[in-house]
Amino acid sequence: MAYDEIIYEVTDGIATITLNRPDKLNASTFKMEREIRDAFVAAGRDDGVRVIVLTGAGRGFCAGFDTSSLAEAANESQGALDGEQLGTHVEDVFGTPHPDYLGRYSYFPSIPKPIIAAINGPAVGLGMIMAMFCDVRLASDSAKIGAPFTRLGLVAEHGISWLLPRLVGLSNALDLLFTAQPVNAEEASRIGLVSHVYPAADFRAKVAEYAGHLARNVSPRALRITKAQVYADQYRTLDEATLIADEEMDKSLATEDFREGINHFLEKRQARFTGR
Structure with a gap:
């Protein structure tokens, strides 16, 4: 550009x-x-x-x-x-x-x-x-x-x-x-x-x-969600923040990045996160 x-x-x-x-x-x-x-x-x-x-x-x-x-x-x-x-x-x-x-x-x-x-x-x-x-x-x-x-x-x-x-x-x-x-x-x-x-x-x-x-080493999806959580939580109660975190954690467990996070750790190799 x-x-x-x-x-x-x-x-x-x-x-x-x-x-x-x-x-x-x-x-x-x-x-x-x-x-x-x-x-x-x-x-x-x-x-x-x-x-x-x-x-x-x-x-x-x-x-x-x-x-x-x-x-x-x-x-x-x-x-x-x-x-x-x-x-x-x-x-x-x-x-x-x-x-x-x-x-x-x-x-x-x-x-x-x-x-x-x-x-x-x-x-x-x-x-x-x-x-x-x-x-x-x-x-x-x-x-x-x-x-x-x-x-x-x-x-x-x-x-x-x-x-x-x-x-x-x-x-x-x-x-x-x-x-x-x-x-x-x-x-x-x-x-x-x-x-x-x-x-x-x-x-x-x-x-x-x-x-x-x-x-290279961190899930881009996890970074995006974590950043959104931190800034939005400035206006939430602890209870609200916890409920939303639990919901986001459930969603994370179903992602490609979570599976890759486990696999690269167990296989002792460089992560190949896709952001999905």
């Missing part, structure tokens, strides 16, 4: 979406947002894709929103700015996710594949928000992550006030939002903002190894 501000590549079941404005530390624009959405939807629809990696070109992940592109707003409908177009597009393709997962950035959980944020450098403002809405965050030891909103006279944007406490706890979330100070990768790992930190020199290889494990 040809894009102007991102690169989209698929190799060995891994779709890599690279924010590609390295001279601007991959600062986001409205065009980049549309291209990211389009690439996510394409990866979600592609049976050959089992996992998605979101990363940045050059030395940055994303330095926030490029304020010089605000002039584009004059040519944008309000729907494009508040996320309605994003939500409609995802909903049309993947059914009807919870309405909270249809916003400008909060649609990431509606994509039926695992999304890994490979934070290779600064992830600030909207860059942090995009990383937070990914399913798993892997960071280079050179990464910096921050929410500078209060220093700019702004508030917690795009649902991060809902999401961040769920990731790092209420006190850590308020500390990050109040002080507007970025944290390094080590501190981000300590508070649970990222799952793993790797040396910068090995970062790309480590991300490929992690994504490759999901692509």
Whole structure:
């Protein structure tokens, strides 16, 4: 696929979406947002894709929103700015996710594949928000992550006030939002903002190894259902979540992937999951 501000590549079941404005530390624009959405939807629809990696070109992940592109707003409908177009597009393709997962950035959980944020450098403002809405965050030891909103006279944007406490706890979330100070990768790992930190020199290889494990060794059907369960269960009681899990477990027992999961384990060979 040809894009102007991102690169989209698929190799060995891994779709890599690279924010590609390295001279601007991959600062986001409205065009980049549309291209990211389009690439996510394409990866979600592609049976050959089992996992998605979101990363940045050059030395940055994303330095926030490029304020010089605000002039584009004059040519944008309000729907494009508040996320309605994003939500409609995802909903049309993947059914009807919870309405909270249809916003400008909060649609990431509606994509039926695992999304890994490979934070290779600064992830600030909207860059942090995009990383937070990914399913798993892997960071280079050179990464910096921050929410500078209060220093700019702004508030917690795009649902991060809902999401961040769920990731790092209420006190850590308020500390990050109040002080507007970025944290390094080590501190981000300590508070649970990222799952793993790797040396910068090995970062790309480590991300490929992690994504490759999901692509090769895990049932794509199980990943899809598990992701849907986790996000939907944020709005369910324990009893509701348990009942649905029991129903999904019964369905899983009748699948090709379950049979393959047992067979490859007993035969001590590489799994050959089909997603069915």
